[in-house]
Amino acid sequence: MEHIIDNRTRTSSSVRPHAEANVSGPAYEAYRILHVGFVVAPIVAGLDKFFNLLVNWEQYLPAFVNNMVGGHGHELMLVAGVVEVIAGLGVLFKPRIFAYVVSAWLLMIVVNLLMIPGYYDIALRDFGLALGALALARLSHEFDR
Numbered sequence: 001m002e003h004i005i006d007n008r009t010r011t012s013s014s015v016r017p018h019a020e021a022n023v024s025g026p027a028y029e030a031y032r033i034l035h036v037g038f039v040v041a042p043i044v045a046g047l048d049k050f051f052n053l054l055v056n057w058e059q060y061l062p063a064f065v066n067n068m069v070g071g072h073g074h075e076l077m078l079v080a081g082v083v084e085v086i087a088g089l090g091v092l093f094k095p096r097i098f099a100y101v102v103s104a105w106l107l108m109i110v111v112n113l114l115m116i117p118g119y120y121d122i123a124l125r126d127f128g129l130a131l132g133a134l135a136l137a138r139l140s141h142e143f144d145r
Contacts, residue, residue: 049081
């Protein structure tokens with residue numbers, strides 16, 4: 001009898017490792033919205049590092065970082081663009097892993113922006129995006145099967 005009572009009182013998904021996720025509720029809809037957003041945004045931002053159509057990305061590079069890379073800030077931004085495209089594609093195929101990567105990347109961007117006076121509003125926005133990517137990572141444990 002004790003075994004039956006225990007099974008009825010367990011409701012956590014962590015207790016049911018092979019349970020099917022509810023793909024018709026609001027949590028799944030939130031997962032899909034975040035999934036699409038964190039595929040598209042890093043890929044678009046990464047590709048734009050090569051074209052500067054949205055913004056001149058080098059303005060977000062602190063002068064001392066440009067000096068650290070020997071004045072090759074443009075090339076550093078191109079590398080960042082490649083990383084962002086890879087991260088976006090990673091979220092497309094493996095959100096359980098790459099959503100954490102995107103969240104960490106965004107937090108590094110926040111730290112970078114805090115070193116440049118006048119970009120605190122963008123740092124705050126990117127902090128919110130990092131939280132969104134973290135939420136996607138957590139939801140991926142439930143819905144990315």
